[in-house]
Amino acid sequence: MNQVIELIKADVKKEKPAVESLGFGKHFTDYMFVMDYNDEKGWHQPRITPYAPLVLEPSAMVFHYAQAVFEGLKAYRTKDGRVLLFRPEKNVARLNTSCQRLSIPQIDEEVVLDAIKQLVEVEKDWVPDKEGTSLYIRPFIIATESSLGVHPAHEYKLMVILSPVGSYYGDQLKPVRIYVEDEYVRAVRGGVGFIKTAGNYAASLKAQEKAEERGYEQVLWLDGVERKYIEEVGSMNIFFKINGEVVTPKLNGSILGGITRDSVIELLKYWGVPVKEVKISIDEVYDAYQKGELEEVFGTGTAAVISPVGELGWKDITMKIAGADKEDSIANRLYNTLTGIQLGKQEDPLHWTVEVK
Structure with a gap:
């Protein structure tokens, strides 16, 4: 109309x-x-x-x-x-x-x-x-x-x-460093973590300052009850490629349902790449890292599109993600495809773009 x-x-x-x-x-x-x-x-x-x-x-x-x-x-x-x-x-x-x-x-x-x-x-x-x-x-x-x-x-x-x-992080595909926050809480089920409201972002600022003091660009939030299940990054949803399978935290009432997140899940399914939404703990991610099975970590969001993660800092543990800047990474493929569709350079098989006339 x-x-x-x-x-x-x-x-x-x-x-x-x-x-x-x-x-x-x-x-x-x-x-x-x-x-x-x-x-x-x-x-x-x-x-x-x-x-x-x-x-x-x-x-x-x-x-x-x-x-x-x-x-x-x-x-x-x-x-x-x-x-x-x-x-x-x-x-x-x-x-x-x-x-x-x-x-x-x-x-x-x-x-x-x-x-x-x-x-x-x-x-x-x-x-x-x-x-x-x-x-x-x-x-x-x-x-x-x-x-x-x-x-x-x-x-x-x-x-x-x-x-x-311009690009949200400057050099768009340069891997970012993310700090896992286990002191402050962003949201709980029944609250307002699943919507975009100003108060959510005000409540995140103290943890963001803490992360920046430690040399990290972003905060990865854990759940507000047990403080161990992964939720989302301050400005992005989060994905992990573990032993060939891509996983992302399941929407639970305290995680924002990102449009780019949904697009990534649909694209991966369209490509036939194994992907699932699950309840995943930081301990499970660290366990995969220790076993050499944590192949990639990346964030998704409107501002950043796809942002590879090169390092996760959790307590006194540093996890270096080796696959973050590889040219054949899932993150790179997703970034190139999504931006290609958004810019009209690639086929839009899922009919996502709308022309302004």
Whole structure:
């Protein structure tokens, strides 16, 4: 469907940054999408407006009770100039899952998906064309009602902002070092670990600082009860190739169901590579490492796509992953295939891309 969205023209357009200086999430385009909610009108007044600061009451409930959810997806420039989205319907559906858990009114997924397409169409010139770059799309919803009562808000704002980005980790396929966190807890079953909400990321910062002090780029979280079962990395889901088989932690109510994670599982099955979702402990991973059976470790996520892991640090143990940077690794094959599909360079056998027209 095509909804009528008001377009409020910007008086002045920004100068686009040099592609070499993009980084991640540092620059923002000329426009954003905005839609409001109240109990009387529901979701209403969809509009594309110039990117600008927000004006909110100091008592806006998002500041006090953290009703805030978000998503992350990307638009890619093909060699022939087309702009492709990768499985955007999955992100919009997951946004509704997050809304449901935090008592935020459900969105019309078709309306929001159409809004994202229209916004990207308006900002097509911001989609970079250098390899490894893309236009990051950040939809989010916040509670805007002015109230200090502890209850679900009656007013919300949904926005979508866009940011041209480079590779998340710089040299995309350079193996990262990950610290296994066994002191702090990210999430428990019955909580909010399976959704994308701001509080999850605030709660992860202390462990991230701890990891960085030890020379690691990311944190690998263990379960919040027994502190031994592997869950996910701060910005990625995690996969292990053990004795020829690829395994990843089974979704259990405290792990985010990543879109890239799901795509990797589907691709591996399509290729006939053994893959399974299981409950796996850090002890089992270390045991496989000691036996020489831990062949690869890699993370998956929208920002990083595929990120090989070269080292796991757990307590006073260092596990060096020998297969992390091999050209014939599963991680490399997955990265090349996924980015090839996203950039329109390879066949899309599972029909994942959506062209913005």
